[in-house]
Amino acid sequence: EDAEGGLMTDGLIVLKKTKEPGVIQKMNPSDKKCEVLMPTKKTRKIKHQDMLLLHPGPVRSWELFEMLEAPMKATATKVKGAFEALQAGPQDLGALAELLFGEYTHQTAWAAWQVVLEDVYFHGTPDEVLAYDPQRVKDLLAERRRAAKAQQEHEEFVERVRKNELTEEDHEGRLGGVVDLALGEATGCALLKEIGIEQTPQNAHRMLLQWGHWDETDCPWPSRNRVNLAPFDPDLPEAKWASGAGERRQFAGTMKAFAIDPEGTLDPDDAISLAPDGKMWVHVADAAGLVDAGTPFDEAARERGSSVYLPWGVAGMLPPQVTEAAGLGLGATSPAMSFGFRLDDEGALHDIEVCKSDVEVTRMPYGEAHELIERGEEPFKTLFAAAMRFRERREANGAVGFQFPDADVSVSEDGQVAITEIPLLSSNELVMEFMLMAGEAAATYALDNGIPFLFSSQPAPAPRRAGLGTQ
The missing domain is CATH 2.30.30.140 (SH3 type barrels.)
Structure with a gap:
């Protein structure tokens, strides 16, 4: 009105x-x-x-x-002058417009109201405009200057990122979000989003290499897969046989077992042997004989889950003292869980036996074992022949094998990456077939003796489709 x-x-x-x-x-x-x-x-x-x-x-x-x-805008000097004037008491919007612009028109009223809406010097309604406390204004302006400076610095940083011209300061304190994404410790990255790159761990890794923040020796895979690389507690006790270790069959002195592994293996855990009576054996490192449930060793193994081989070393599942005590061939004799069996002419297992044992183990790389097989030396000649009979039986029952190329990746002390092709040798086939024999022997023993067991199985192969051939 x-x-x-x-x-x-x-x-x-x-x-x-x-x-x-x-x-x-x-x-x-x-x-x-x-x-x-x-x-x-x-x-x-x-x-x-x-x-x-x-x-x-x-x-x-x-x-x-x-x-x-064409909006009007009050000068900083006029705003400060009006602010000082309103310290004496509130005024209406018309009076504020006159203080800021010298007149009260619809243009100056709108411009004056914009000053009020900035919420720095003034607040209130058109009927009553009040000035803020001077200290509050001082603190707010300082905070806004800091925010403006930070925004400017961020924009300059993003521009350096786009040009791949990062400074030492950038490397030290501004790439943490990209590193977290590359390591799998974050699900997104504001910087990658801002520069238009899809936010994936792979892209984060690629950009860190491109920017020179990481080099080829920085490996994010352990972190992404939650591999525990922390050293074991130095105060863990000495490895001793657990209370359930029980009596062991003494194979030492009666036959030799062979742990055939790649060069550089630090924790040999399986071996094969041929007894004088013709019975074949697969020996598995009896780590459980050293580790009671709930002990520090058991807790350490649970936390890690498995040993992980990395270019620069091995992150073991168990502390070194357990590996040294249980690893096959690391001592004069080795404790094992042993699976014995005979193989008939058709490649079927019978006369299966399972026992805890103490066995003499010789460690051997795949290359050396391959040469012994090729020269027809015993016991490798007999063991390999048995392995091939077992394979023929498996394939006759519908087993399908896939042989893919393999490679060894290593990193030298000066950071040079070497990739070496690993050929498929007869010794690889020997070990693979004997491990499958041990699995079948364990499953058969469990069924015959009513032992609850976890089984791995697969459905029968589907009939071959016309035109696909037989291979």
Whole structure:
């Protein structure tokens, strides 16, 4: 209403919620709504309580659009002067506009209201504008300067990233998010998103190499796969035989077992042998004989799950003292869980026996064992012949074998990566078939003796489709 109580039109208002300006074009007292021309050049019906009057007008429609196209802006000196003036007490928006611009018009009212909305020096309503406490203003301005400086530094950093011109400071403190993603410790990375690169661990790794933050020796795979590379507790006790180790059959002195492994294997865990009576044996390192459930050794093994071979070494599942005590061939004799069996002419297992044992083990690389097989030396000649009979039986029963190329990857002390092809030798086939024999022997023994067991199985192969051949 105007001063005489009549309905006022053409006044400049602002919506409380959206902060949009508008000009009142028509008022309807019955429903307490106004038709307001908006910056979109369309009219909306607005409730009285949803808007604030900034200037009584008259404001023409074209003046609203002109005001928005070329808005006025108060100088910093004028704002500070008005701030000091309002320390004496609140003023209305008209008085603030006059302090800032020297006059009260719809343009200066809108510009003055923008200063209030900045929420730095002033707050309140058009009827009562108040000045903030000076200390609050000082602290807020300092914080905004810090934020603006940080934003500028970040934008400059992103530009250096795009140009691959990172500084030492960038490497030391700004790439943590990329490293976390590469190591699998985060699921996303704000920096990669900002420069338009898909946020994957592989891309993070690639960019760290490209930026020179990492080199070829930085390996994220252990972290991604949660491999525990921490050293074992030095206060773990000496490895001693657990309470359930029991009596052991003494094979030492009666036959030799051979642990055939790749060069550099540190924890040999299986071996094969041929007894004088013709019975064949597979010996498995009896780590359980050293590790009671719930002991520090057991807890360490549970935490790691398995030994992991890395280019620069091995992250063992068990502490070194257990490996040294249980590894086959690391001592004069080795404790083992032994699976004995005979093989008939058709390659089927019979006369199966399982026992804890103490066996004399000779360690041997695959290359040396291959040469002994090729020369027909015993016991390798007999063991290999048995392995081939067992394979023929498996294949006759529908087994399918896949032979893929293998390689050894190593890293020298100066960071040179070497990839060496590993040929498939007769000794590889020998060990593979005997490990399968041991699995069948264990399963058969468990079934015959009612021992609960975990079995690995697969459905029978599907009939061959026409045209696919027989290989």
